[in-house]
Amino acid sequence: MIIIGERINGMFNDIAHAIREQKPAAVQEWAKKQEAMGAGYLDLNVGPALSDRVTAMKWLVEVTQEASDLPLCLDSTDYDAIEAGLKLCKQPAMINSVPAVQEKMDRVFSLASEYNAEVIGLAMSEEGIPKDAESRVALAMELVANCDAYGVPLDSLYIDPLVLPCNVGQDHGPEVFETLRQVKLLSDPAPKTVVGLSNISQGTENRELINRVFAVMAMACGLDAAIADACDEDLIAEVATARIVLNMDIYCDSFVEVFRTQNL
């Protein structure tokens, strides 16, 4: 499972401060730290409170690329900000994200086609997050069809079945796992899958434990990527272990270290 490091996000005070003051140190430290811990992508989110998201995203992309060679995951609901960021990315990036809403899909998949980007597609529509797996898969199919229509390779699409906190939407858990399984049957090549891992534990006690258990269970259902805390050492160790158990990596005694140092 690919970890998309979640830490460069304006909802964290140090990043919000860095963006406001145009001081790259905190951003670059987190970029390096997440890369060293085994992240495969770096999520960049300018945060909710900002008025000029375009300028902020451009700045985040530039300063992050000075510190890390990892591909970036541009995280915004403002597609102008995403496009401005894509123009500056040195290597193909990921767009985070688009729901199954036609005008949004039109904009995002044409951006993906133009900038050779990957896309996170949310299994939700204007009516919100579906309750069951069938409705999630139906929305995933809309995303797959639009992805294909815009000529974006299907394995560049990451379907996010949308995870709800387990203390609020406990019944969604099994539906998410079922969605992860069924999404793999939608096309050939199959789309990939992603979740925002920390959503499962919002507002709960012992969040990291819940995140880790959810991650390995989702991996067994075919999860390819998670936006997650790359600096949670136990999470990385458990992902490395799950990859061995699922026969995704060849075993050796140092399998955790090998997974951690894959970027080095």
Next chain:
Amino acid sequence: MAVELYKEKYRSQVREVVLGATKEEGGTRTKTITVGGQTALPFMYFEGENPHRPVVAMEVWDVVPEDWPASLKNYFEDVYDDPAAWAKKCVEEYGADLIALRFKGAHPDGKNASAEDCIDVLKKVLEAVGVPLIIFGCGVTEKDNEIIGPIGEAGAGENLLLGIATQDNYKPVASAAMAHKHCVIAQSPVDINICKQLNILIAEMSTPLLDKIIIDPVISAVGYGIEYTYSIMERARFGALQGDRMLAMPCIADVSKEVWSKKEAYVPEEENPEWGDQADRSLAWETTTATAMLHSGTDIIVLSHPEAVKKIKTHIDELVQGGS
């Protein structure tokens, strides 16, 4: 309608390893050899690149190979008491791409040659031929640990391929390679997990060594479990092509050692009439074993019999892109 072939897509590549060093690079070889670099399975040119052809090393000993059957020894009887002349004959007459120098004479139960004796032989062979060299010890770990350091030092600059590092005993060889910039043979007992772990252990000593490791998966002769070796090599190569950088190393197969120690190769026809002529049988044994190893993705094949070398080199010509 034309049928479109299904093509497997891989996302990674086997590392390229250079053996030997020319004068400009600090050695005295007239040419270097590069192995590895594949982006697809062996000889699957339609799916990716196999940029370097497999190479054939011929075995040379520092002592007379008394136990070899006459059918093999005959080819070397004018040279086998002189490793330099023997190596020269292998290169010039039989077309060896490299020489695998085996220090059998260092064996404590045999001549018990000292490190100085080995260095003397090494220097003479280096002088006699311009191809890169592979170094094998006598097979007794304690003795090989004694000689490998001095041999590495004496060959500094030549970018030798030093054998043999194992999980229980990798430091002497890896240290010699690290100190004097040689390559290392990392040997694992037909075990993919140990194969990977050993590469990690060597890389922990020195990260640059990652680009100087040749995997020896321990091969078997035909009839002795060659299919196990084959599947280990297949798994390692799939791993490499799918991004496992700790398995993305070229491979060596010591065919000569495995084949000529088996009774099928040396038992005379009189002892076992139904097995047929020993000379033909042993040649077939070595050639068939080497062919299987070639197809499994071996980059460096060690052979002894000049006729086997000829057949395998012809087969390589046929297999590489543009071959007939």
